[in-house]
Amino acid sequence: MPWPPNRQIKHCRSCGTAVDYRIPSDDNRERAVCPACGTVHYENPLNVVGTVPV
Numbered sequence: 001m002p003w004p005p006n007r008q009i010k011h012c013r014s015c016g017t018a019v020d021y022r023i024p025s026d027d028n029r030e031r032a033v034c035p036a037c038g039t040v041h042y043e044n045p046l047n048v049v050g051t052v053p054v
């Protein structure tokens, strides 16, 4: 079963470069990786809901 095409990240959050989607050697899912600065953007959909500061 293929993983869902969850490609919400388009640009690097650090430098704004358009990200590539690749699978890191220590992972098994595609991640948004910045080709310019190397930042890996992990998508945590479940985390979005629970980030309201108290």
Ligand SMILES: [Zn+2]
Pocket (backbone or CB within 6 Å): 012, 013, 014, 015, 016, 017, 034, 035, 036, 037, 038, 039
């Ligand atoms: Zn970057």
